[in-house]
Amino acid sequence: MNNTNLHSLSVDEVIAQVGIAQAIEIKYVASLLFSYRCTITCKHCLFNCSPKRPDMCVSFEDGVEFIHQLRQTDRAIHIAGGEAMMYYDEMLAICFASNEIGAAPHFFETNASWCVDDDVTRKRYKELKSLGLMGVLISADPYHQAFVPPERRLRAFQWAVEIYGRENVVAGDLSLEQLYELRRIGRDEAHLAEYSRNHPPRFVGRAGEDLAPFSLDRPLEDLANDALWHGGSVGKSCRSEFDPDEMWEIHIDPYGNIQTCCGIVVGNAHEKPLTEWMASGFHTDNELVNMAYQRGPYAYLDLAKEYGYQPRDGYPQKCNLCWEVRKFLHPYFLETFGPAEIYHSV
Numbered sequence: 001m002n003n004t005n006l007h008s009l010s011v012d013e014v015i016a017q018v019g020i021a022q023a024i025e026i027k028y029v030a031s032l033l034f035s036y037r038c039t040i041t042c043k044h045c046l047f048n049c050s051p052k053r054p055d056m057c058v059s060f061e062d063g064v065e066f067i068h069q070l071r072q073t074d075r076a077i078h079i080a081g082g083e084a085m086m087y088y089d090e091m092l093a094i095c096f097a098s099n100e101i102g103a104a105p106h107f108f109e110t111n112a113s114w115c116v117d118d119d120v121t122r123k124r125y126k127e128l129k130s131l132g133l134m135g136v137l138i139s140a141d142p143y144h145q146a147f148v149p150p151e152r153r154l155r156a157f158q159w160a161v162e163i164y165g166r167e168n169v170v171a172g173d174l175s176l177e178q179l180y181e182l183r184r185i186g187r188d189e190a191h192l193a194e195y196s197r198n199h200p201p202r203f204v205g206r207a208g209e210d211l212a213p214f215s216l217d218r219p220l221e222d223l224a225n226d227a228l229w230h231g232g233s234v235g236k237s238c239r240s241e242f243d244p245d246e247m248w249e250i251h252i253d254p255y256g257n258i259q260t261c262c263g264i265v266v267g268n269a270h271e272k273p274l275t276e277w278m279a280s281g282f283h284t285d286n287e288l289v290n291m292a293y294q295r296g297p298y299a300y301l302d303l304a305k306e307y308g309y310q311p312r313d314g315y316p317q318k319c320n321l322c323w324e325v326r327k328f329l330h331p332y333f334l335e336t337f338g339p340a341e342i343y344h345s346v
């Protein structure tokens with residue numbers, strides 16, 4: 001069966017046929033951001049997560065409710081962060097209750113920092129599997145490996161393949177040697193700067209602060225066709241990041257904020273369920289979201305100028321222009337340009 005035919009199946013049917021790694025490309029993803037706290041401080045982190053964030057994660061009641069809401073979207077559902085494994089007991093309780101109502105998340109995302117030995121790695125994977133989780137996404141790049149020992153990433157991958165099957169492990173099969181090379185790049189500023197220039201993440205959140213300065217500014221008119229978060233350059237508009245059918249990823253955070261990958265709050269899951277937000281379209285009752293939908297960061301730039309923002313001659317990237325003007329506008333529009341964690345480093 002080709003991908004076009006698979007698209008007509010439910011996410012559960014797609015996962016059963018091709019596994020999670022392929023299913024996320026076909027059905028897209030939606031996640032519960034378990035916490036803004038993380039074990040590490042990656043320089044490319046769009047959500048600005050850090051060990052210094054307050055010690056809090058989503059409540060039990062909200063976690064079960066939000067996963068239930070996410071499960072109604074027919075997307076591949078995962079628990080993301082921050083690093084959710086910092087709150088393992090809380091995560092287990094939420095996954096247990098979700099599984100009881102037939103709504104277990106499909107997989108979880110991790111930086112592997114908790115994989116300190118074989119026993120804990122195997123035990124946790126098996127426990128989560130027994131609660132309905134079918135796989136895992138394990139990060140690996142110079143930003144993560146600057147902090148996470150390569151041996152832990154390797155262990156995380158090997159046990160994940162053993163327990164979930166390769167088709168359900170969203171991660172590169174990297175050797176210890178390759179992981180040490182990523183670590184070498186991540187820990188050396190000159191190499192990291194070069195890596196960031198050659199493989200630029202979206203310069204938003206911590207990436208907007210720590211990595212954007214490594215890239216050269218370009219004139220405003222040159223930025224319009226820059227790729228958005230998941231490709232799909234469409235001129236000035238950022239429609240594909242806010243269209244419920246097209247957006248690659250939807251997140252609900254511990255406060256119920258519904259977000260894209262941009263650091264723009266498009267709704268709140270406490271107000272009404274996610275699927276109702278999606279049915280009406282995120283841009284229809286929020287003028288700031290509509291501005292991005294129609295004219296992207298160029299609309300925000302015009303708005304910021306009205307509040308006294310002095311534009312630079314250029315910015316390295318369309319998303320970085322967006323970040324810089326949203327940082328300026330954040331105090332005036334806290335509900336949409338939020339939450340505070342993304343806009344304030346610790």
Ligand code: SF4
Nearest residue numbers: 038042045049082111
């Ligand atoms: S990118 Fe992921 S692992 Fe890195 S700081 Fe952010 S949440 Fe943590």
Ligand code: SF4
Nearest residue numbers: 228238262318319322
């Ligand atoms: S320019 Fe802004 S709204 Fe558009 S994709 Fe980038 S971060 Fe999102």
